[in-house]
Amino acid sequence: MNSLTSYPEPSEPSAAAGDDLVSPSQAALPSDLTAIHHQLLTLLRAPGQEGAWVSLIDGVGRRIRALVERDADMALYLQVQSAQRVQDHYSSQHALFCAVVVDLCLHHLNVGDAERQSAALATLTMNLSMMELQNELIHRERTPTLDQRRVIDGHAQAGAQLLRQVGVQDPVWLEIVELHHTDPPPETGFAALSPTQRLASVVRRVDVFTAKMSSRRFRAGMPATLAARAACLGPDGRPDVVGSAVIKSLGMYPPGSYVKLASGEVAVVTRRGVKANEPVVASLVGRDGRPLAAATPRDTADRSHAVAGIVRPAEVRGPVPPVRVGVSDRL
Known part of the structure; x- marks a missing residue:
């Protein structure tokens, strides 16, 4: 297996595209992703209840990135298809979808392995403090109540605090969770942001993009092109650095x-x-x-x-x- 920092780029299909036999490692990927999601769901439901919780969630992040390295297109195919259906465990499925896309975008932006791992873990846990509410809201047509809106508005800070309580010490992971719903000043370009702010900016954009693609009980998910138009294009109709990374990666x-x-x-x-x-x-x-x-x-x-x-x-x-x-x- 190649280094996690060297995903193969999309390649020219052969004349017999679609007819070639698929290797056993590729064939195993759907069941691998199902197993990863089951472990992720279990961990997010009970943060800190296992002594090795931080180590276990770190392992989930590494397994996701290894599978994306093995076959990014298959991982995307499965996540996009899944997002088009209303899911019983939306919050954890959404986190998994985001983690796949975030890692591809950060690879495109030439971000180092350690930062990409921190970003993967932040993406998987960014909605930790409102997981059950998030699962509930996708099945409801009416807007959130005032109390639910308070939970939503405060979930980034609450999530980071919960992660600290269960033993997370990685400052990059924690700061991304805290910042993943905070927009930098409009006049601040991507290059002027701190390294962690850049990572948070990617996570935030992918969060919005994949959420728009995902179906709810009372709202069908957007096709990717419309989701990209809503999440990745600026007022001038052109993508910025992060929007361009999303579009070029997917x-x-x-x-x-x-x-x-x-x-x-x-x-x-x-x-x-x-x-x-x-x-x-x-x-x-x-x-x-x-x-x-x-x-x-x-x-x-x-x-x-x-x-x-x-x-x-x-x-x-x-x-x-x-x-x-x-x-x-x-x-």
Whole structure:
């Protein structure tokens, strides 16, 4: 395994994209992520109740980053597909989704391994003090009560204090949690921020971006392109440093999202492409609106199969198991 600081960038797909056999290590990734989420959920529900809680959550962060290193596209595919469904354990699933994206963004920004680990741990625990409330709110249509709003507004500081109480001593981890909902002054550019403020800025932006992509009981999640427009673009319609890192790390159409092709077919994105607007896809629905007998790889660099638009997840009967589209050979 390569160093955690050297993720492979998206590569040019082969002529037989989607037909190659997937290695056992890739095939195991979905079940690995499920096991990681189960451990994360257990730890977040009972902070500090195990003597080695800090060490255990540190291990979860390292396992997530190792899986992203192994196959970032598969990790993204699974998290994007999961976010498109209303989840019983939204808070922990959201933390896991954020941790995957944060680490990819920090790799793009050339952040060192130690800082990336601290950022991963902060991302996993940023909503520790309001986990149950967060899970409750995604199933409710009405706005939070005054008391709930107080909890939401104070959860960053409360979370950092709770982490201190259970033995966290990493100052970068703690400061990111404290700052992850604090916007720096508008006139302060990214380069002028302290190193920890930069990390918090990435976590904050990814938090917003992934939340907009995630479905609630009374609100469908946004397609990635619309979420990016809302979370990553400035008033001038251009992404800033952090917004650009998010878009370049995930592509315009992240794995797991759905697109309409110039041919009229509907496809699911399976991997990022060399160009942000040319992802690797597999068509699911033909131009006549009927499901294809089998998912069919398409080359979006070919004008006849170029991405022509986005498709909202609610318009596709999903989720689409990775085995069906050649992302993995088994669940």
